[in-house]
Amino acid sequence: MSSIPVRTVDDLTLGEGARLDELADRQALREMVASFHELFRVPMRVYDERSGLLADAATTPAVYRYLSEFPNGRQAVDAIISEISLIKPTPPEEITKQCFTGAVYRVAPITLDGRRIGRLVLGPFLPPSVRKVDRRLLQLDPRITLERLKELLAELPRAREETVAQISRHLQRSLDLILFSGQKTLLTTAMHLASVRESFRDLKEKNEQLQSAYDRLKELDRLKSSFLATVSHELRTPLTSIIGYSEMLAQGIAGELLGEQQQFVETIHEKGEQLLEMITGLLDMSKLESGTLSMRKEEVHVGELIQDIVETMTPMAMKKGVRMTVKIAPGLPTLSGDATRLRQVFTNLADNALKFTPENGEILLSVEMTQMRTAPDDTEGLVLLSMEAPAVKAVIADSGIGIADDEKARVFDAFYQVDSGTTRRSGGTGLGLSIVKRLVEAHEGTIEIVDNVPSGAAFVVTLPLRHLSLS
Ligand SMILES: Nc1ncnc2c1ncn2[C@@H]1O[C@H](COP(=O)(O)OP(=O)(O)OP(=O)(O)O)[C@@H](O)[C@H]1O
Ligand SMILES: [Mg+2]
Numbered sequence: 426m427s428s429i430p431v432r433t434v435d436d437l438t439l440g441e442g443a444r445l446d447e448l449a450d451r452q453a454l455r456e457m458v459a460s461f462h463e464l465f466r467v468p469m470r471v472y473d474e475r476s477g478l479l480a481d482a483a484t485t486p487a488v489y490r491y492l493s494e495f496p497n498g499r500q501a502v503d504a505i506i507s508e509i510s511l512i513k514p515t516p517p518e519e520i521t522k523q524c525f526t527g528a529v530y531r532v533a534p535i536t537l538d539g540r541r542i543g544r545l546v547l548g549p550f551l552p553p554s555v556r557k558v559d560r561r562l563l564q565l566d567p568r569i570t571l572e573r574l575k576e577l578l579a580e581l582p583r584a585r586e587e588t589v590a591q592i593s594r595h596l597q598r599s600l601d602l603i604l605f606s607g608q609k610t611l612l613t614t615a616m617h618l619a620s621v622r623e624s625f626r627d628l629k630e631k632n633e634q635l636q637s638a639y640d641r642l643k644e645l646d647r648l649k650s651s652f653l654a655t656v657s658h659e660l661r662t663p664l665t666s667i668i669g670y671s672e673m674l675a676q677g678i679a680g681e682l683l684g685e686q687q688q689f690v691e692t693i694h695e696k697g698e699q700l701l702e703m704i705t706g707l708l709d710m711s712k713l714e715s716g717t718l719s720m721r722k723e724e725v726h727v728g729e730l731i732q733d734i735v736e737t738m739t740p741m742a743m744k745k746g747v748r749m750t751v752k753i754a755p756g757l758p759t760l761s762g763d764a765t766r767l768r769q770v771f772t773n774l775a776d777n778a779l780k781f782t783p784e785n786g787e788i789l790l791s792v793e794m795t796q797m798r799t800a801p802d803d804t805e806g807l808v809l810l811s812m813e814a815p816a817v818k819a820v821i822a823d824s825g826i827g828i829a830d831d832e833k834a835r836v837f838d839a840f841y842q843v844d845s846g847t848t849r850r851s852g853g854t855g856l857g858l859s860i861v862k863r864l865v866e867a868h869e870g871t872i873e874i875v876d877n878v879p880s881g882a883a884f885v886v887t888l889p890l891r892h893l894s895l896s
Contacts, residue, residue, distance in 0.1 A: 444475060469546065487577045491569075529551070547593055653707050728757045753792045760890040786881070790821050818887050840859075
């Protein structure tokens with residue numbers, strides 16, 4: 426059965442239906458026919474509607490072989506065999522056909538759901554009523570002898586027609602069992618295949634939808650970046666004028682300001698500066714996303730850089746009642762990077778630490794040497810193995826509100842701010858950390874957040890001393 430292509434459930438149930446050769450296991454069929462033959466000694470054959478003989482337990486009777494030795498005899502034998510093969514009984518009818526030798530065949534339909542799917546041929550056998558040799562057999566050829574005919578006809582199985590009808594019924598019932606289990610297997614296989622095909626089609630469709638959604642998103646992302654770059658660039662020019670003129674007004678260059686006028690102009694100046702900072706952040710972001718941010722390569726002493734940042738921020742920290750401490754390991758080497766961008770990284774982190782640490786809190790900035798694993802890279806076909814390389818580790822730890830585990834990855838997303846009262850009070854755009862992360866990565870460094878003990882957050886920035894992207 427396995428060589429036959431499995432058809433669909435619709436084919437099997439609504440279409441032309443299953444065939445006998447698909448339903449019945451050949452081996453089981455052969456064994457069944459053989460055991461019936463052994464029991465009843467009547468020759469039997471099972472035919473499929475299309476593919477012909479499926480199983481048989483019959484040899485050419487000796488009398489046929491004898492008659493076939495003579496031309497007319499052969500013709501008569503061939504004729505009866507072909508006549509039998511053409512008998513197609515309409516279910517439930519069974520046909521009995523008499524052969525020229527006086528022997529009889531019985532042809533029964535094999536049915537499935539009332540539809541004929543094959544035939545069962547029993548015979549030839551001699552009914553007890555046939556006692557004499559038909560004289561016409563002798564006329565086929567003068568060489569045919571009566572004695573030989575008698576002898577050979579006697580070898581044919583003798584059975585009453587009712588007995589053969591009963592054998593046929595038994596055989597059909599046994600066949601029904603084989604067919605039933607065959608149909609069950611065939612339908613199950615077809616259904617299983619249909620469901621596999623269906624899920625495959627479903628998956629393929631979903632995959633295509635996902636791919637096109639991904640392509641659309643990528644395109645939108647590109648449009649967003651270029652839109653951001655253009656808009657922020659265009660906004661900066663008029664904004665610089667607003668800041669410049671408001672500053673001049675505040676300084677009284679255009680004449681003395683009266684009462685609230687001074688205060689209003691100062692607010693314009695202050696808000697203008699804030700807006701410029703935001704726009705610069707957006708511009709940096711879009712440049713980093715499109716890979717067009719230019720970076721210089723110079724020797725930077727991270728320890729000195731952080732010391733300088735702390736000195737600038739200390740007055741602000743003191744005002745807030747937060748203590749800032751620096752701890753720099755002695756003899757730190759310089760690393761190659763962009764000083765302005767690295768200053769931006771640490772200023773942002775220190776700024777956050779101060780922003781999210783309440784009064785009486787503490788901020789510790791420490792710098793020391795470490796080793797970092799460089800990612801395997803493939804430059805111009807040259808595969809470099811990953812290896813440990815010297816790096817600088819800077820930790821900005823605060824005793825502030827801390828960052829919950831499930832927020833640790835998300836705070837690096839652009840515009841993401843943890844939804845808390847402190848964040849809302851502190852303002853900001855949520856761009857700081859996303860720029861920090863990209864700048865650190867542009868230096869082939871890493872940044873991660875760990876919990877500070879006993880409270881607060883600690884940002885760990887690791888930067889290799891030398892890296893490929895800036896060389
Ligand atoms: N040291 C910290 N302690 C606690 N939460 C922090 C700390 N640093 C960052 N966060 C959280 O991560 C969020 C994102 O930080 P990010 O610097 O990107 O944005 P921001 O500081 O809110 O705004 P911006 O930096 O653009 O002015 C913050 O809003 C805050 O919720
Ligand atoms: Mg920030």
